Amino acid sequence: MTWKNISEQPRVAELLAGSLRHDRLAHAYLFAGPRGSGKKKIALHLAKSLFCTELAGDACGECLQCRRIDAGNHPDVHVIVPDGATLKIDQVRALQKEMMMRAVESGRKVYVLEHADRMTTQAANSLLKFLEEPPAGVTAILLTENSHAVLPTILSRCQVMVFAPLSPEVIAGRLQAEGIAPGLARTASHITTHLEQAREYCQSEWFAQLRNIVIQLVSEMKQRNSLALMTIQDLFGKNDSLKEELPLFLDLLILWLRDILYVQVGRETRLINSDQQDVLSRQALVWTRAELLHGIDLVMETRKRIERNANPQLALERLVLQIQEG
Numbered sequence: 001m002t003w004k005n006i007s008e009q010p011r012v013a014e015l016l017a018g019s020l021r022h023d024r025l026a027h028a029y030l031f032a033g034p035r036g037s038g039k040k041k042i043a044l045h046l047a048k049s050l051f052c053t054e055l056a057g058d059a060c061g062e063c064l065q066c067r068r069i070d071a072g073n074h075p076d077v078h079v080i081v082p083d084g085a086t087l088k089i090d091q092v093r094a095l096q097k098e099m100m101m102r103a104v105e106s107g108r109k110v111y112v113l114e115h116a117d118r119m120t121t122q123a124a125n126s127l128l129k130f131l132e133e134p135p136a137g138v139t140a141i142l143l144t145e146n147s148h149a150v151l152p153t154i155l156s157r158c159q160v161m162v163f164a165p166l167s168p169e170v171i172a173g174r175l176q177a178e179g180i181a182p183g184l185a186r187t188a189s190h191i192t193t194h195l196e197q198a199r200e201y202c203q204s205e206w207f208a209q210l211r212n213i214v215i216q217l218v219s220e221m222k223q224r225n226s227l228a229l230m231t232i233q234d235l236f237g238k239n240d241s242l243k244e245e246l247p248l249f250l251d252l253l254i255l256w257l258r259d260i261l262y263v264q265v266g267r268e269t270r271l272i273n274s275d276q277q278d279v280l281s282r283q284a285l286v287w288t289r290a291e292l293l294h295g296i297d298l299v300m301e302t303r304k305r306i307e308r309n310a311n312p313q314l315a316l317e318r319l320v321l322q323i324q325e326g
C-alpha cells in the first residue's frame with residue numbers, strides 16, 4: 001500500500017503525501033472521523049513514511065522499519081491508548097519523557113494518541129503544553145471519533161484532517177478482495193459505514209440467515225395466508241438475541257423491497273442483493289410499485305416504533321398484517 005492507493009481517504013492521503021514531499025509536515029495532526037474510516041491505518045502509514053528506508057515520503061511496508069512499526073515495536077513510534085475509560089496524566093507524562101529522549105534512529109519520533117477526546121483535564125493540559133512547545137523531530141497524531149469533545153485549545157494546536165465515512169463501494173470492494181461473496185459484501189456495505197462491522201456481518205452465520213428470512217418473508221407476505229406470521233413466530237421462538245438484531249433485520253428488509261423496485265424500473269445495475277436477481281425478478285411480478293413504496297414506509301415506521309421500545313414481536317406481526325392488507 002502506498003499513498004496513491006489508500007482507498008479509504010484519498011483526499012487525506014493526497015494532502016499528507018504532498019506535505020511529506022515538500023517537507024511541510026505539521027508538528028501535530030488531529031485525525032477526526034468515524035470508527036473504521038482508516039484513521040489509525042493512515043497514522044501508521046504516515047509514521048512508516050518517515051522511517052521507511054526503501055521509499056522517500058512513502059512506505060514500502062516491507063523494510064525492517066516498516067515492519068517494526070506494523071508490529072508495534074519500533075523504538076521511535078509510540079501508540080497510546082486510554083488506560084481504561086480515560087487517558088490519564090501519567091500516560092501523557094510517560095509519553096513526554098519518551099519523546100524528550102533522543103530518537104534511537106534518524107532523529108525522528110512519532111506518537112499516535114488514540115481517543116484524544118477521552119483525556120482527563122489534567123492529561124489534556126499536560127499534553128497541551130507539549131503541543132505548544134514540541135521537541136524537534138517529534139510528530140504528534142491524535143485520533144478521535146468525536147472531535148467536538150476535544151478541548152478547543154488542543155484542536156487549535158493541531159492540523160485537523162476530517163475523515164469521511166467510507167462509501168459502500170469502498171467497503172464492498174475491500175470485503176470482496178478478502179474473498180467475501182459480492183452479494184453479501186454489497187448488502188453489508190449498505191447497512192453500515194464501518195468496515196470492521198461490515199466484515200463481522202459477512203463472517204457471521206446469522207447475517208446470511210437473516211437475509212434468507214427476509215427473502216422468505218417477502219415471498220410469504222404475498223400468499224394470502226398466515227405463513228408470514230408463522231415465520232415471525234418461529235423467528236422469535238428460536239432466536240434469543242433477535243431483539244438486538246431486529247433493526248438490522250428491518251434494514252435488510254428495506255434494502256430487499258428497494259431492490260424489487262429497482263428490478264421493476266429496469267435499474268438492475270443498482271441492485272444491492274445482486275446475487276439474488278432471479279428471486280427478485282420473480283417477486284417483482286407479484287408486488288405493485290405502490291405496495292412496495294407503502295411497505296418501505298411501514299418498515300421504517302416499525303423501526304422507529306421498536307426504537308421507542310414497542311414489543312418487537314408484536315411490532316413485526318403488525319407490520320406483516322399492514323403490508324398484507326395493502
Ligand SMILES: [Zn+2]
Binds near residue numbers: 052054059
Ligand atoms: Zn519501508
